[in-house]
Amino acid sequence: MSRRSPARVELFFKDICDLKERVRFLDSHGFCSYNLVNKNKADALNDWVQAIKEVSPNANICCHYSLKYNKVPRKGPKEQEERLLSALQLSRANEVLIISGSGQKTAWNTVSALEAVKSASLPHSVPLLAVAYNPYFPEKQDQEEENHRLKEKLESGCIGKVYLQFGSDLDRLRNGLEYLHKLKASKAFSIAGSLFLPTAQLISQQKFRPWNGVFLSQEFLRGPENAKAILHEMVNQYRTNNVEILWEAPGIRTEKDVKLVLELTGAVDAEKHKGSFTSSVNANNSPQQKRLKISDNFHLSRRSKEPCLLIFGNHDVRIRDNRSLEAATSAHETVLPVFLWTVEDRGYVTGAVQVVLKDALRSLNSSLESFNLSLACFNCPDNDNHGISTIKEITEKLGAKAVFWNRECTTEGRDRDSKRKAALESYGISVIESQSSLLYDPDKMDLTSGFHGGHWGTLMPFLKQCKMKFGEPIRPTPYHDTFGLLQSVQSPTYPKTSSIDDLNMARISGKQLWDEPIRKRFPMNEKLALEAMESFCRSGLKSYEQERSRADKEGATGCLSHHLRIGTLSPNQLYWRIEDSGLSYDKVKTFSRRLFWRDLAYYQLACFPNMRYKCIRSHYEDLEWVIGEEEMRRFNAWKRGKTGFPIVDAAMRELYETGWITQSLRMVVASFLVEYLRVNWTKGCEWFHYTLVDADSAINPMMWQNAGKSGTDQWNFILSPTTASQDPSGNYTRQWVPELSKLSTAALVHRPWEATEEQLESAGIVLGETYPHRIIRDLKAERNRSVDATLEMRRKSQQFNSDRGYDLIQLPNGETTVVFTKKEYRLDSNGQLFKDDGLRRNTRQKMSGNKAKLKSKREAKANSLTVKL
Ligand SMILES: Cc1cc2nc3c(=O)[nH]c(=O)nc-3n(C[C@H](O)[C@H](O)[C@H](O)COP(=O)(O)OP(=O)(O)OC[C@H]3O[C@@H](n4cnc5c(N)ncnc54)[C@H](O)[C@@H]3O)c2cc1C
The missing domain is CATH 3.20.20.220 (TIM Barrel)
Known part of the structure; x- marks a missing residue:
């Protein structure tokens, strides 16, 4: 379309x-x-x-x-x-x-x-x-x-x-x-x-x-x-x-x-x-404004001679399929591309993301330079609230009356954008905002409470609603259009600004140059993003359905999340590349849905702006976790990959060193931290936020909330830290936990405590010395404590319990809705576990034979402990 x-x-x-x-x-x-x-x-x-x-x-x-x-x-x-x-x-x-x-x-x-x-x-x-x-x-x-x-x-x-x-x-x-x-x-x-x-x-x-x-x-x-x-x-x-x-x-x-x-x-x-592009220019009802509402379209022939600013953020660092760039270059003959780095940005764009962002900015600058434009960078002073004074100063020096940017739909981004917009408009400067980092604009979505072929806040009702309300995601703009636009604009004369290297971002000095392995593994530019997408579509995509949980197979997943996070690739580019791949629906459906998960996370964040720190199921704030020294002991071992559970340690080491692990491993380590170590999910969420190259303020908390049971889509499974189905060959674990690499079988690599003394000796392992003992021994007992704590908290919060034992949450519009709740946590009004609710039986009886069989098969699958991720 x-x-x-x-x-x-x-x-x-x-x-x-x-x-x-x-x-x-x-x-x-x-x-x-x-x-x-x-x-x-x-x-x-x-x-x-x-x-x-x-x-x-x-x-x-x-x-x-x-x-x-x-x-x-x-x-x-x-x-x-x-x-x-x-x-x-x-x-x-x-x-x-x-x-x-x-x-x-x-x-x-x-x-x-x-x-x-x-x-x-x-x-x-x-x-x-x-x-x-x-x-x-x-x-x-x-x-x-x-x-x-x-x-x-x-x-x-x-x-x-x-x-x-x-x-x-x-x-x-x-x-x-x-x-x-x-x-x-x-x-x-x-x-x-x-x-x-x-x-x-x-x-x-x-x-x-x-x-x-x-x-x-x-x-x-x-x-x-x-x-x-x-x-x-x-x-x-x-x-x-x-x-x-x-x-x-x-x-x-x-x-x-x-x-x-x-x-x-x-x-x-x-x-x-009108959704993809809203304008505050011509707030009156002029013909031009009417036209913008319908088409969002500008004519080169009517471009303004006044210069404008085009502000890049930390999520749209690209020239291709960038709506704000298109809007600015279509409307003005002279455009100053700008990047501002503020104290507020440094508060939430941290760790590994800074490393990849800086590289992406360098490459953006080179792309712009090939059109005789260059990125003006500004380290805003700490007392410059969201860089507003800096923007004002630039507009004054330039004589610009319009500023363009892509909205950032994170809580921090919304706060910044709205403050900047209000201030700039009060100075008589027009702000033209676009949305270019998600398939759909989360602010235009509205899910009413209730069950719509899935519980509120789960993927399928959201996906269906998106498609019903907005149709297919829009196609990316062909590059030759962008190329034409960029070729036809000029750069204004502007005093020299800071260079990207001067930015107070990812400045790592001293002995431990931790950014090097990250830069090496994730060089950032648009061309590489497109190549990675192409290469995945040509090879990995075909086997994504079967192989996506495998950590020991190169290219089993797209490995594109850092590009999507920083914006060196747009979700629309990826979505349509998949749709146009010519592969059957069965082959691409799960992958395509991944991009809807991304949008869903941003929709949830719009509904629950504090979800990085606060439970969406508010009563889960009272859930009891391990605290004090024991919490620190467990959490530190987890962070550093020293828990004594090899698959967990391998994943945590890869994450720390390179900033990325597959989704299946993220789930294993999250499940382990929350269900077995019983450490509060917010701690894991913060660690991921700091270490991931794709650390995303919406997806990361959504996934951690789900792992920590307080999200809208509580996980209906627990991942074992010992079966390690993500690494059946054991090669992945051998790579990241080299002290175990000499063990002869994958089973022993994943469970070295089962090895005989001779086996350990011949592999050069002394448990407790060369590789740690397990930090917790009785997995079952820990897990039982976790379930008991959840039940106890739910018993104390009967006002949030539906008549079928599901959790209730309040939506931003004040409505209450039922959210999916795992069977083992469902309680009746007396605080007793539901045995088998008559309601479900009646419903099942009403369903025709085949449908019923299908449903119970699906439920059985969902309830089983081993899941396909
Ligand atoms: C505890 C936990 C924390 C996570 N934190 C993040 C995060 O901070 N940033 C992040 O991008 N992803 C996060 N994910 C989701 C997912 O693990 C990564 O997106 C994925 O591993 C990235 O690898 P890929 O590009 O090979 O994914 P692919 O499987 O190739 O998927 C393609 C793209 O779809 C999107 N995607 C995939 N899975 C999800 C998902 N579950 N939710 C939303 N979008 C998804 C990503 O943008 C990804 O690049 C997290 C998952 C878990 C379990």
């Missing part, structure tokens, strides 16, 4: 002048996604693309490629193929829709064309490929044939989008959409759908000279009002199914047409799309 436009529009025009005029008109009404039809072999599609880009540089353009009109006369398939492949490689469009053309299908058709594309293995830079699908055939047999052809097209693995043709039978549309969703289960693609503008002219044209393949009912053809009612329904169906609208015929040419479009879709679309 296009980034900014409420819908796509098919363009009809006489010549280039007319085309530009039309685009100018549509652009001024907020459209910026266009389709160019191909009705003649002389059509100069690339010239048209160029003309559109001159008027609307960020337009997203789909060129149609008609196999019929592009056929090389009297030549065989080879020549047809060559023509198509060269057209694709030369195309300057964002998408190419390949169509056979109406009439009898010949040997050279979309299916054979896609076969050719597949075998040519074109570079990744060719436009997204799309095909058409008609769900409206009146004859069953014809429809089946069409369905089969679509399946064949998708099987080529080259298709990223399907365009639904127009028709008026709503039932057939519903069936068609169902069919598409079925196909989506194995092939990832997005859907666009045509709509005709129900004008009197179009209706009479279709009545008397209907187009081939367009099936319109008598009711539709009765008149514009009837047609409108049908279109309303279609818009609803499109919306529910995340279908991007394409206004096909007869095009949108006049103010009246625009009004009609808005009547049918406008209000909702405008609302839906």
Whole structure:
């Protein structure tokens, strides 16, 4: 789906002048996604693309490629193929829709064309490929044939989008959409759908000279009002199914047409799309402001001559797919890129993150320098509240009246951004904020209390709500658009500022240069981020479902979290790379959902701004943990990787040395700290925050709260510190705990206390000397204490216990909701453990056989102690 436009529009025009005029008109009404039809072999599609880009540089353009009109006369398939492949490689469009053309299908058709594309293995830079699908055939047999052809097209693995043709039978549309969703289960693609503008002219044209393949009912053809009612329904169906609208015929040419479009879709679309970019410029209701609301679009031709500031944060250090950068460079001819480092930033951007941030800033600066821009860095004085005085001073020196930045959705970032915004606006400076670090804007999301196919605050209700409310995440901006923008701006003359090296950030001196292994393992720049993403998509992604828990396998997970944290990669770039990978839904679904976990964390943080320190289930503040010296003894051993449990120690050492471990290991060590060592989760959370290169103020606390039972999605499993299923070969543990490396089997590496004296001796191990004794011996007893403490705390907090024994929490809007609670903690109103609640049995009885079996299978899986992470 296009980034900014409420819908796509098919363009009809006489010549280039007319085309530009039309685009100018549509652009001024907020459209910026266009389709160019191909009705003649002389059509100069690339010239048209160029003309559109001159008027609307960020337009997203789909060129149609008609196999019929592009056929090389009297030549065989080879020549047809060559023509198509060269057209694709030369195309300057964002998408190419390949169509056979109406009439009898010949040997050279979309299916054979896609076969050719597949075998040519074109570079990744060719436009997204799309095909058409008609769900409206009146004859069953014809429809089946069409369905089969679509399946064949998708099987080529080259298709990223399907365009639904127009028709008026709503039932057939519903069936068609169902069919598409079925196909989506194995092939990832997005859907666009045509709509005709129900004008009197179009209706009479279709009545008397209907187009081939367009099936319109008598009711539709009765008149514009009837047609409108049908279109309303279609818009609803499109919306529910995340279908991007394409206004096909007869095009949108006049103010009246625009009004009609808005009547049918406008209000909702405008609302839906304004999210990614909010502006405080022109707070009045000027036409420009209205336009911004609809399209968020600027024109280069209308760029301001006044300079502006573009402030980078610690989460958007990139030039690609960076909305604030696009907004600033689209609106101003002169832009000063700025990085400010304040005492407040140093309070929460700490440890390993500073190391990778500094490197990323260096690389951002080099990228900017290649466009003759450079990053002006400022070490703000400690008494400069959020760097506000520094920003004011820069704007004054520069004569700038506008400041752009991407909002940072952390608690600290929100506080900073709102204070800066209020102060700058009071000085008459406009602040233009964007959102560029999450798939969706958390402030626009609202989950009502209750169970929506999952408990409140769990992944699936959140994911479904995102897609229902906002559709698919927006596609990243093509790099050539950003490149064009950056090339066309200039740097203002500004006095020399601090260099990145001068920043009071990651300044490590003395003997222990702890940053070196981190820098070595995680060099930071956009190019490397893209390469890492590519390499994972080509190899690791296929086996992610099976291998993601393995710590002993290189590349089992993306290892991209540091790039996402600092912003050297945008989540939209990653999301769409996965969606366009051509792999089946089953292969990519878990990975795609990971990015929704990321968004979910930020949604939770918006609801519970103190969640890094305070339990979301507020009564869990009373949970008893180990305290005093014993707590310190346990916590210190855990931090330093000296607990005597090898998999835990290996992970904690890798974390300390390099700043990263896989999710499966994070879960093992978190589970161990909380459930067995019984140390308060906030301690682990803080240690992770300091040591992780991807330390994230939303994800880290969300995961620790879940591990520590007080989060919205309390873990329904405990990970054993001794079975070490994450490292079946033992090689990972041998690497990080070299003192055990000579033990002969993986089992002994993970449980050296089971080794005989001879085995230990021949491996050169003296337990308690060369490797520590286990810090706790009786795992079962520790775990029982942990459960008892939880039950005791819950008994004392009956007001937070639902009638089915689940925890209740209060949402920011004052509503109370039930959150998932592990079976072993569920209590009745007398404080007794629920045995088997009748409610569940009744519900199960009501469910049909298969569904019930499925559900109990799922529950059994969830309750089992070994889990697939
Ligand atoms: C106790 C604990 C603390 C964590 N702290 C952080 C943290 O501070 N920062 C962080 O980015 N991740 C954190 N995670 C989540 C997860 O472990 C890492 O994102 C993941 O290990 C990063 O490796 P990857 O890029 O190879 O992940 P992949 O498996 O390749 O996943 C791709 C991306 O999805 C996102 N992602 C993956 N898992 C999660 C998740 N559970 N929640 C939210 N987003 C996710 C990450 O951005 C990740 O890069 C934590 C997990 C646990 C159990």
